[in-house]
Every structure is written in structure tokens, then in C-alpha cells.
Amino acid sequence: MPDHDTYQRLISLLDDSRVDYKLIDHVPEGxxxxxxxxxxxxxxxxxxxIVLRVKVDRRTTRxxxxxxxxxxxxxxxxxxxxxxARYAGFSDAETAERLARAVPGSVLPFSFDPDLELVADPEVVARAHLYFNAARLDRSLRISGADYARVARPRVAPIAGPAPA
Incomplete structure (x- = not known):
């Protein structure tokens, strides 16, 4: 699915969910x-x-x-x-792009694919302002962490490593 389709799907979801968001245009950067x-x-x-590959057992990969x-x-x-699981690591680029429906650097914190499970760290949903590239390298979005949690409905669990010193 091309990036613009994912972008339009995101904007439609946010509009339909009555989310207050801000679009930010910038030079392409991921x-x-x-x-x-x-x-x-x-x-x-x-x-x-980040799209991850999680091997639960020898036959089950999520x-x-x-x-x-x-x-x-x-x-x-x-x-x-x-x-x-037995293993968790980074997904290969082709699989990540297919499941996220966006190029690396523009992956949304939303999943539009049933085979891509969404997990967000508690610090993400607690943010007053949350910024991310909007399935495009040249446009970003700002929403509240509360709106993100309400609309994206991620599994919330502590998955972030320690903050840098």
C-alpha cells in the first residue's frame, strides 16, 4: 500500500475520532x-x-x-x-514496510494490519504532546498521548530501555 494511502487512512481515522491534531510540514527526514x-x-x-519479530516458539512468529x-x-x-517468547529482534525491512504500510522513518504508531500487534510504552501514552511522521517523510503530526491511546488502542506495557544519562 503506498504511503499516501496510509496517510489518508490515518487522517480519516483521526477526523472520524474527533482527535485534535496538528500537521507539521518539513523537509523529508526520518x-x-x-x-x-x-x-x-x-x-x-x-x-x-519499531517493527519487531517475536518468536514465541519454533512454529509461532508474531x-x-x-x-x-x-x-x-x-x-x-x-x-x-x-x-x-524465545526471541525478540528487529524485523527485516521488507516485512516491516509491508506490515506498517510505510517506509522506514515514517512508520506510524498505529497498526492498520491485523498481523501487526501494537505495544506502546506507558511514557508514550502519558505525553501531553506526541509527535510522529505521518506515514510520510515530509509531514508529521502532533496529538496528545491520551488521544493516541484512545484511538490506536495499543497494549500498554513497559518496553522502553533506560533513559540516557
């Missing part, structure tokens, strides 16, 4: 630190979205969209424990 600077907010207010604050890393051990 790196969390850099795009946070372009948008003019602390990196901690960004939603970093795909997880992990959402953590932009200044944190995904704690793979926490994800593995959360799913009682």
Missing part, C-alpha cells in the same frame, strides 16, 4: 533526533516506532509494532518477556 529538531520539540516527545519515547530504545528483553 531520523528521530533530526526530525524532532525540525519540528521544534524535545526528542522525548517523539514516538519512535510481528509487533513497538512504540517508545524518541529518546529511548526498545528493550528487546522486555518485549520477549511480555510475549513469553
Amino acid at each position: 531520523a528521530t533526533d533530526t526530525v524532532s529538531t525540525l519540528r521544534g520539540h524535545p526528542v522525548s516527545e517523539a514516538a519512535k516506532c 510481528h509487533v509494532l513497538a512504540v517508545v519515547p524518541g529518546d529511548r530504545r526498545v528493550d528487546l528483553d522486555a518485549v520477549r518477556t511480555l510475549f513469553a
